[in-house]
Amino acid sequence: MVRVNELKSHDGESVTLKGWLYSKRGKGKMLFLLLRDGSGICQCIVKKDAVPEAAFETAKGLTQESSIILHGVAKADERAPGGVEVVATDLEVVQVAEPYPITPKEHGAGFLMDHRHLWLRSKRQMALLRLRHRILKSFRDFLDNDGFLCVDSPIFTPNACEGTSTLFESKYFDETAYLTQSGQLYAEASAMALGKVYCFGPTFRAEKSKTRRHLTEFWMLEPEIAFADLEEVCDVAENMLRYTLQQVLEHNRQDLADLDRDPTLLEGWDRDFPRLEYDDAAKMLMQWQEEGLYESEFKPGDDLGAPDETMLGEHYGCPVMITHWPAEVKAFYMKQDDKGRALGVDIIAPTAGEIVGGAAREESLEVLKQRIQDHDLPMEAFEWYLDLRRFGSCPHGGFGIGLERTVSWISGVEHVRECIPYPRTINRLTP
Ligand code: 4AD
Ligand code: MG
Secondary structure, X not given: XXXXXXXXXXXXXXXXXXXXXXXXXXXXXXXXXXXXXXXXXXXEEEEHHHOXXXXXXXXXXXXXXXXXXXXXEEEEOOOOHHHEEEEEEEEEEEEOOOOOOOOOOOOOHHHHHHOHHHHOOOHHHHHHHHHHHHHHHHHHHHHHHOOOEEOOOOOEEOOOOOOOOOOOEEEXXXXXXXXXXXXXXXXXXXXXXXXXXXXXXXXEOOOOOOOOOOOOEEEEEEEEEEXXXXXXXXXXXXHHHHHHHHHHHHHOHHHHHHOOOOHHHHHHHOOOOOEEEHHHHHHHHHHHHHOOOOOOOOOOOOOOOHHHHHHHHHHHOOOEEEEEEEHHHOOOOEOEOOOOEEEEEEEEEOOOEEEEEEEEEOOOHHHHHHHHHHOOOOHHHHHHHHHHXXXXXXXXXXXXXXXXXXXXXXXXXOOHHHOOOOOOEOOEOXX
């Protein structure tokens, strides 16, 4: 068996393809079948006098998404999609599909989401899944090549990491557990063992927001580095994202084309990301509001909202790093500078908004205890975390990058629900 994306190196040879019928046209003595097998889509020509009679009749009756095995000869042809087509010599049907609910005509978003398990077979969704795979692989390859080790964090946790308002509760025998919002606190512990680590896994937030940037279940990769300061955290994030852009450009040109995504945009982002402090970003946002360029409730001291992130992303036209935040809008664990500003960084990307949140962590036991109190968090639950400050505490930092937001940014598909195979949102738990 040969896969569609390997056909080019089998020019002139007999091949067998196994896959599904994407579409069919032609009549009389010649049929054109588009066969997809997950690696690509290939045009197969079925000529009446080149295949057994029964095979031709079968081909005529094939419905969309029928599963088939096709034998033929690969033929390089510049005009064919993918540069190669297959001239059939025989055809077997595995199953003739029932009438397929998703046809080439337009469907509403709700209908498509209800049929997500089938919608995944369309060209654009397959391209998104391939892109998602490449992006995650690039993150991991970049870190693995840089001496990071993957150490998993748990999903059932006894306490909050990113504030208590968005926790999903779960019964856990006689106790209450929470689904993790972030693997960070455990990654910090792992970093104290191995120096440079990352965790990758599903994270959960009971976000009531219905924006196109929020999921209740999303996948996050979180590097954590012992002895790093904020600048080093920023450098790792920037280099990892630039490597990812390069890898996508090298391996996923066809997927970008299937998504109508202009690759020169990605090329343009492979540059030093501008870095600015929150105060400067706030000034720009206030000025744009005064000039009537956009509307927002933002005022200095506030966290950024979606319209503010969009403006910043558009203004720079590339990812921008915002550092030195008002401590009030950031998590309890962030280290502060001598002006009381949180040493955190958000990376805002065009159209996708915040894709990265990171920080230098508070390393002093006393300060951290005070923060936990100030944030009304239960001290007992954090005793193990405080141990990291009792036994060989050191400056350290890291960041979390949301996979779906990154896919959204790179693909240009603005709704994150399309950037994950089976989205979970405030009003969707199926399929
Ligand atoms: O900024 P956040 O909340 O940071 C943390 O969780 C830190 N503990 C990470 C760390 O330092 N190790 O989330 C990080 C990223 C965001 O920038 C965004 O990409 C993604 O996670 N994210 C979401 N993605 C989809 N839906 C949501 N509801 C998301 N919330 C956060
Ligand atoms: Mg954040």
